Amino acid sequence: MIAPRKIEPDTEKRELRVLWTDGHRSAIPFKALRDHCPCARCRTARESGRAPLQMVLTTKLLGWKRVGNYALHFAWGDSHSEGIFAFDFLRGLCPCGTCTPFRDDI
Numbered sequence: 001m002i003a004p005r006k007i008e009p010d011t012e013k014r015e016l017r018v019l020w021t022d023g024h025r026s027a028i029p030f031k032a033l034r035d036h037c038p039c040a041r042c043r044t045a046r047e048s049g050r051a052p053l054q055m056v057l058t059t060k061l062l063g064w065k066r067v068g069n070y071a072l073h074f075a076w077g078d079s080h081s082e083g084i085f086a087f088d089f090l091r092g093l094c095p096c097g098t099c100t101p102f103r104d105d106i
């Protein structure tokens, strides 16, 4: 399974730098993480068509930790910390040209 080998949040650029076990590097904007937060609250909000709440604190990353050996957990400045990002889901958010040659939705 692909997993992050190294995780470095860049709080200035507001993106999460991930070096994966297969050598791939991702720079995933904090905003993309919040826009795709898989927690029930955010999913419900997205499905109901409500625009996700965006303010400065929304994309302020306070901390992160590993959950078991399959996911990452993030704590955000607006005290939202429900989202559990499985590694393959996180990799799916990589906005680089290799990962998303036909996508422009993130």
Ligand SMILES: [Zn+2]
Residues within 6 Å of the ligand: 037, 038, 039, 040, 041, 042, 043, 080, 082, 083
């Ligand atoms: Zn959420």
Ligand SMILES: [Zn+2]
Residues within 6 Å of the ligand: 024, 025, 026, 094, 095, 096, 097, 098, 099, 100
């Ligand atoms: Zn990529």
